[in-house]
Every structure is written in C-alpha cells, then in structure tokens.
Amino acid sequence: MATGFIGTGGDGTRVFGLDPATRAGRFARAAGLVAGEGTDGTIVADLGYGWDPAWLGWLKTRPGTAVTIAGFPALVHRRAGATLDVPADAEIRRVEDGTSLYNATLRKRDDAYLMPLTPATAPAVERASYDASYKGVTDLLTLYLWRGTAFHLTRAAAALRLSPTMVTTIGLALCVWATLLFYRGHFLAGLIVGLVFMVLDTVDGKLARCTGTSSKFGHLLDHGTDLIHPPIWYWAWGIGLTAWDLAFAPGVLWTILGLLVVGYVVQRLIEGAFIGAFGMHIHVWRLADSRFRLVTARRNPNWLVLLASVIAGRPDWGLIAVLAWTIASCLFHLVRLAQAFAARARGAEIVSWLA
Template sequence: MAATIGDNPVRLWGMSSAERLRRQCVRSGVTEVRAWDGLDQGRSQLLLRTDWVFDEVLVRDLAKRPGTILVDSRNQEPVAAHVSAEDAAEVAEMLNSSRIVPADLAARLRVLVPDDLSSSYNHALRKRETPFLLRLTPEALPKIEQRMFAGSYKGVTDVITKYVWPLPARHVTKLCAVLGMTPNMVTGIGAVLMLLALWLFAEGHYLPGLAAGWVMTFLDTVDGKLARVTLTSSKWGNIFDHGIDLVHPPFWWWAWVAGLSAAGFTMPGGEIFALVVIWAGYVSQRLQEGYFIKRFKIDMHTWRPFDSFFRLITARRNPNLVILTLATLLGRPDIGMALVIFWIVACFGVHMAQIVQAEQASKKGPITSYLSA
C-alpha cells in the first residue's frame, strides 16, 4: 500500500504531483494508492511527499526496501519512506513536518540518499545518470521538466535524435501532454506520415517525401518521451512504436530506388543490386546487434566509447536520411542512394569487426559496458 503526503497544486506534464506518484507506484507493483489519512491500514506503507519529484527508479527501488527512509542528498531532508504499519503514523508525521530524521527513527530504520538506494546505470536507456530527486515548486517547474525530459532520452542513439531533436521535442511533448494526447495517438500520426513518405518516394517526389519522413522521425522521438514523462507507456504502445521502427526503413529505401525512374534518374549499379544490398544489409545489421546481445549480454553500442560514437552515424534510418536529404538538395537523389548503399556495406564491416573484437576480449572474461563501470 502507498500513500501520498501533502497536496501540491503544481502540475507536471499536465498532471498533479499526486497523480504522478500514483502512476509511479502502480508501475512499481503497488496498486493501492491513496492520500495519507492518518490510518496505517494494518499494512506496510510506502509514503511519498508530493512536494518532491522522484525519478521512477527511486520509487521502484524504495518499494522493494521496507524499513527505509529516503532523504535528499544535499540537506538530508526526509522525502519518502517504506515502513511497517507500526511505524507508519510516526514516519508520516515526520515527513509532513520535519526537516531532519529524528535520532530514534534513524536508529531503527535505514536512512538512504538516492545514490545509495538506486543504481546510476539505466540499462533500458543505455546511459549512466544519477537518479533525480527534486523539490517541486512553481519557480523550479521549468527546470524540473527539462531535467525529466533529459532523463527520458536514450544515452546512446543516432546523431539527429541526440543533438537536433531534444529542444523542439521537449516543447512538443509538453504540448501533447497538456492537450491530453496519448503516445499511441502520436505514433498513429507518425504511421500515417511514414506511409505518405513511402508513397511519395515511390512516385519520385523526394523533397515532399523527405519532409513527411523527417516529421515522422521527429514524432518517433516525441511519442517515446511522452510515454516516459507521463508514465503512460504500455506493452501495446511499445509493440506499435517499435514495430513500425523495425519494419519501415528498408521499404523506404526500396521505394526510393523505385521512384528514381519517375524522377528521371537511374540507379548506379542497377536496381536489383541496390535492393539486394539494402535488404541484406538491413537484416544483417539487425542480426549482428541481436547476436551481440545474446552472446555477450550487453548492447553492441554500449560496450566501449567507440561503439557509442559509431551508433551516432551507423547506417540506421536517420543517418541515411541525412545522406539522402543532402544529395537530393544537390539535385542527385540517385547518388544519395548509392552513398547509402556504400555506407550500409561499410557499417556491416565495422559491426563484424566489433563482434570479432568482443569474441577475443571475452576469452579473458565477460565483457561489460563502460557505462556501468
């Protein structure tokens, strides 16, 4: 059982602090959540102050650690606790009124700061980052939402997603949250744009197709961030989003090759050769990444700093779109696709080298991500 303490009117991403805490508790396996009413209900209690914003990992790990008080690292102020029914009323009163943990409670319960409670390595987002714990006030809200949005970003991704999209995506994500749009709505709009880009490429209308494609890739960033900051991710949403991401890129490249004749160009080396390389290269790269995870239990792109750097530019959708966009603006979409095909082959070779190097390194013991060190 969990209870929220206090009534903070400040809204985060369009929701109250109490609602955010409720969603965090539910996602951590604590399905019964209420405002603290002074009653212990005869069960252990997860108590959380609404005037603080908790990284999701803190709530999840605190739910697994009965007999614990969580305090702010800077001032040692108590902000949350997981305690027995016998201690609940006393601890709730402390959280509601005290700026320190009394000596008698500190002697009976563990007192932990965020770094002691939770790991700084986020496996799902492929990055090392200290869990955040922030005091929620109207003045601090813009910086808090900026920090939360940054925390929703993958640490290892492509150059466009990492360096170009964050600022506009944060504002669009906030707008979607305030309007009540769900991540699946955003993904649905992206799916329509993905199909529109496919048709435009196949017709040889490359610049309009690129416009639709780039907006789709932008929304592909927004939907995931919206799900994380509003705590509305779901199994179906994950399948919907990642299923589209997984399937559509080679169809885009196929449509691009098919549209060259309509635009008055021919494919260097021939269309059949281009399509074979595109499909074989795409499938092979996915198989290489899957093999690396299965064989070494870590993501290929998180092993060493070079591997994370190469993920910025490897022959995935966004880096390939950069090549095609620049070539099309110069009036040569055919040369753009030829360069993409070259880059696909080159990246296949780099990934093979990474696998061989990992095989050699694993002979000395299991390999681990530099981010988890």
C-alpha cells in the same frame, strides 16, 4: 512478498497535465510496487517533490533508506512493521551528493533528479523528467538536433491529452506520406515530411515515459513501424529516381535493394545476438560503440546521407551511399561481436562502460 507505495502531501501541482498522485501511482506500478502498505516494506513519497522514477527501482532493493533534500526525507523505504517513516538507524542518501543511476533500458548513467514541486518549479520538473526519459546512446539527430523541439512537442501533446499511441499514429500517417512522395520523386518534400515523422517518433516515447502511459500495444506499434518502414523508403526512393531520369536498371535496383535489406536485417541480428549472449545492447559495451551509434546505418543518419545527395542533385548516389554505409556498419558490429566473444573466452567480464 511485495513492496508497497504511498504518496502523501503536495499541493496538487500538475506535471505534463497529471496530478502528482496519478503520475506517482503510474510510476509505482511500472516499478512493480503495490498501492498501500506492502508485506516487504513500503516506499513513502512526498508528492510535494518531483522525482525521477528511477529512484523507486533504486529504493525498492534498499529497505530502511531515506532520500533527503535539504535535510527533508522526500522518499523513504520504510521497513515492514516499522512505526516511524524514518527510523533512527535509517541509511540517509542526500540528493545534494548526487546519485548516479545506470538505466539499461535508456542506455545511460545519470544523476537522478529530485526537486520541490510547486507551480513555480513545475516547468523545471517537466524538463528534468523529459531529460531523464531521453536515451543516452542514440543517433546524433535524436540526441542533438531536435531534442529541444521534441520537449516542447511532448508538453503540447500532454496539454492536448494526446496518448502516445495517438502521436505514433499521426507519425505513421506521415511515414506513409513520405513514402508516397519518395515514390513520385519528390525527394526533398519527402525528407521534410519524414523529418517531422522522425521527431514525432521521439515524442511518443518521451510522452509515454513522462506520463507513465506506456502500453504493450503502443510499444508494438512504435517499434513495429520503426523496423518495417526503412526498407520501404529505400524501395520508394529507387522508384522515384525515374522522375529525375536517374533510374537504375531494374536488375541493378533490385540488387541494391536486396543488399540493403540483407544488411539491415544482419545488423539487427548482430544486435540481437549481442543482447542474447551478453544481456545488453552492443552500443553500450565500450565508449567506442556508443560513439559509433551516433552515426551507424539506421534511418536517421541515413536521412542525412539522402539529404546530402538531393542537395548535390544526385539522389541516385544517396541510395548507393546508404548501401555502402550499411555494409560498413554491419562489418563494424560483426567485428565487435567477435571481439566480445573473444574477450569472454579469455575470461574477461563483458559489462557496459556505463555500468
């Protein structure tokens, strides 16, 4: 059984450089829909409207449902064999009433957007699409500091016809450059280059989601880089302290780096264990977990710690502070994992507060 997808209408207004049919077709394939009529019903979309891809997943399980805007059926899941796009007994969901959808991948609950798509409204559709692609639970820098900047960079990358993998590759080159700068003790310059890399690390994912161009290779390259480089940065930082006459004794440095790596790995293992046991990220279990994700010992919050240490003229303190915060974060997540298992043992259902 398969649900089909058909896009109709529209004036060809482009969003992120893509014509509506191409973009909608990519979203449909990502949602597991087949082009044309489906044996298990067909979702018919009016391409004169810009809509959240989340609608497709929501409609897929709701044959006989129409999503309307100002009384017009913009998205309809037509039952198999139906002769009318919107049958008399259709369930109507008015977009004006709001439809809050939980997106487990992006760790958030948002009202799905749907709005007219014309040359005049295209910028608003692009902004809505970008916001819909943004993770709801992440670190404070990604969520607040460069969100607007990353939007404009995402639009620019689309206009230049850069693929997400190209953006990731540019970011990887900057990551290597930052590592070299840290190694030579040019900490402030390295942090600035690293900041640009961190912004591009946001752009590639948003570009992929907004243009429907996610790929397994791009995902592997992006997340592989994210997993591997933080410990290398800390090693380079430790070596670079020599240029400031603040170098740790070799045994002390390798002890710090070893504990950092262990803490980094343990924190990732705890997160993986929570997903394996409860089917969701530890950061979305309770509101407190989502709040702690803003500052937990990941690369971006640690960047702030290192920056503060350079401003204070003691970059050696930065490495020690990152280690201390890594250990604290590990303990927090370990306690939360234990509490989740204890709650389930008492018969409680472990579900996300967002769900």
